[in-house]
Amino acid sequence: MAEIQLHRDGSVLIVTIANESKYNAFTHAMTSTLGSAFRDAEDDESIRCVIVTGAGRKAFSSGHDLSELLQNRELAANEALNEPFYMPQLMTKPVIAAVNGVAHAGGLILALSCDIRICEPAADFAAPGARIGLLPIGGQISRLPGLIPHGVAYEMLATARRVSADEAHRLGFVNHVAEPGQLMGMALATAKQIAANSPAVLAMIKKGLKLRAAEGERAASQFEWEEGGRLQCGPDADEGVRAFLEKRVPKF
Secondary structure, three states, rough: EEEEEEEEEEEEEEEEEOOOOHOOOOOOOHHHHHHHHHHHHOOOOOOEEEEEOOOOOEEEOOEEOOHHHOOOOOOOOHHHHHHHHHHHHHHHOOEEEEOOOOOEHHHHHHHOOOEEEEEOOOOOOEOHHHHHOOOOOOOOOOOOOOOHHHHHHHHHHOOOEEEEEEHHHHHHHOOOOOOOOOOOHHHHHHHHHHOOOOOOOHHHHHHHHHHHHOOOOHHHHHHHHHHHHHOOOOHHHHHHHHHHHHHOOOOO
């Protein structure tokens, strides 16, 4: 059955793309459900971090279900309908991509939209748009060159070749390559480490880094001083400093 599966592990929401017979390709219904899951996670204060992964061992996601795409070709580049693929960048909550296999097309868009990427050794990434006559959208042109060298991004998009987990790690696109079978353990450990920290600070870190990418160092520096001054008088700072002085774990 093609679906998006949701599971909670404490304050961590695990979102699983499940359509194994088609390498976890997205139907329109799955794309809509993914967007709803992200919006609900953003609004739920009890969720501190989100992990996105694919069902099975072969694929994170191969992108859109092309049989559906052929029937509704005008939807391929519809920004609103494709928003769930790049929604992690619109969220204040941290989102981790646990890439368990191929991440191609829409799967690549979703992975590059996440804040952290952790992979199985057999995972790989590809932007096949040029090979099938579709412009790489959703950040493949606009955001990918900010994560890997420009020339490598161009080559990846223009050749549509697969980039292995090891190469992606060397390029800095992937944060970690897990030992075989240890992907979700590493992703959960990272998510829980993040979830233990101040939600207010985490949201501002993400906002500040986006500002740095869009407007440069000066704008980000101004943001640091303005938001830093505001947050240091906030309740999370009170709790965090007290916990440090009292040698206990803070409760944010």
